[in-house]
Amino acid sequence: MAALNIKKGATSHSAYELRDPNAQLSESHTLAVLVDNEAGVLARVIGLFSGRGYNIDSLTVAEVDHTGHRSRITVVTRGTPAVIEQIKAQLGRIVPVHEVHDLTVEGPSVERELALFKVAGAGEKRVEALRLADIFRANVVDSTLESFVFEITGTPAKIDAFADLMRPLGLADVARTGVAALSRGV
């Protein structure tokens, strides 16, 4: 073999610099995915996101058509426009997936999330929590002498805002459903 004159020693620089330096910024999209409610379908969808390194910010799923056995999966995800397109195409080729809608780009839509907040406290703080709950149209669904459980629905931002206000007032626990979303109009 002809002697090849090659420098000794490999380098350890990152290859990621090879990616497009002008890569666009990531944006949040709400996707509605209509699927056959068959065994493993949620695992397929989630597996796609984890396997290909996509983000899931929120995920809800329930059967919405009991006769046709169709479920609606609502996923809030983040990525550059190219990645969002790729996510939609990848979802679209999962066999039990019927439709993929990007509610963020397909016209106006409504998004709602339900949350339960447990707030423990006494005295002035307890009164303040009740007053703020009223402003946020949160309902009291459980109360003891030391605590309330509030139920609130709204956009994720509204729920975040409520959480911020409850934190100094004795926020003990939170449960959130994740986003449900529908397009407006027909």
Next chain:
Amino acid sequence: MARMMSGAAMVVQALKDQGVEVVFGYPGGAVLPIYDEIFQQNEIIHVLVRHEQGAVHAAEGYARSTGKPGVVIVTSGPGATNAVTGLTDALLDSIPLVVLSGQVPTFMIGTDGFQEADTVGITRPCTKHNWLVKDTDKLAETIHRGFHVATSGRPGPVLIDIPKDVQFATGSYTGPKTVRVESYQPKVKGDIAAITRLVEMIETAERPVFYTGGGVINSGPGASQLLRELVDATGFPITSTLMGLGAYPASGKNWLGMLGMHGLYEANLAMHGCDLMINLGARFDDRITGRIADFSPRSIKAHVDIDASSINKVIQVDLPILGDIGHVLEDLLNVWKSRGRKTNKPGLAKWWGQIEGWKAKKCLAYTNSTSVIKPQYALERLEALTKGRDRYVCTEVGQHQMWAAQFLGFEAPNRWMTSGGLGTMGYGLPASIGVQMAHPQALVINVAGDASFLMNMQEMGTAVQFRLPVKQFILNNERLGMVRQWQQLLHGERYSQSWSEALPDFVKLAEAFGAKGIRCSDPAKLDAAIEEMLAYDGPVIFDCLVEKHENCFPMIPSGKAHNEMLMGDAATEGAIQAGGAVLV
């Protein structure tokens, strides 16, 4: 008129109704009822492999060489896990397979029963789709669905997991005609407006190139026929990925050879310098693009693909066309002809002039030797002595695979079986068995490396048992050649674990299996030895002792652009640095 039968009988009936002639498999406790049914019939031939990975690769070879789906039966637990590499291989190369696995009975699922594995869980990411069938009444329907999903759209492997009690129970059989997969109806016709735009581009392009891939082969022989017509009528140059070889004949006058990491100089430079790139059924794999930022920087890119997720995944294209290659080519040809068969003749003439200049570099030239067989020479002789025969070629993975792609010419589709996407060492021998099962009279050669061959060499037993005269042509460099080459070029010549010590005596190995062994180390005796291999009516292991340190060129190092190719004799000093080393 529902017919009642056991689940196991349904499996065999469904396979017959799907026109299956051959299955590859390996029995075990969880599939005994199915094997009992196989025993009691004569229509379907069962090929007993020696390892389930071999069954899946054999089925891939069968599928790739016939265009029909390959069928595999494995038992639960280890049988199913052994199939995982083959499934992943078939997924990445879009090979239609239907794999039936046994499972512990439904009432034992979840108890860590003997030979229980979460087969649908394990194979979910490596199949196009999979099913666990818990009800015998649904079994036949599911198998038919499986065939539909595996073979339609972008083909791929499916797996159907069948618990043993479902095989024993009786249910009603559903025929293939009544089954529909509502949610899965891939679009085959391309958008005619987009096709017309592509025709407009074809009419004016100065420096066009066709870049074709495995999708053309998967679309069927008709697609290859239309491709030839289009290429020859337009006079455009054409290159192909590893997976697409044979769609356009290697002897065709517009053929540039394979492109990519070890592709031809002229093919890669044509890709780099073109003004119109027409991608037909290829997926801009990283072995093809090199550094993305510098990939064909001045071209308009059109991409025809049946899989929407392949479009704009890696490279943003200007003109996407979603559809089956065959259908799109048909429409494209019609529109182009109806508009007067126009091309930019002066532009093309200049472009070909430039390409001829690149061809003149003779990028595959190597220094031959009279004392030692150069691997390139061995393949040149193999090509010369088998050309024109009814020939199918498989490969393993490594340098020999790339040399085979460079030095063997493919005149027709479905004649070249290689593991492209996954790069699975151990693919070639079992694949050659599958090919030979489908084409008993044909010459089937597996171009192998010594290390790859050892990965599934147990399948020699299958070849001998089923009298399959497969020719295992090992380019024996006593090295993990491709690894050694990368270590030489990228890791300062530190040859960590890349030599094969204690290799078996391949001639004796052949004899131990009941096959024929031939060894050759002298270039002068090579032709006679190859002739001896070809003349022998039975499986052969040909131990071709070749130059141990030959490198495979041209080479675009990882993370480099198409115009930064290393040539055989070029100085490679500092050729690979920075980011490249971290890429695979």
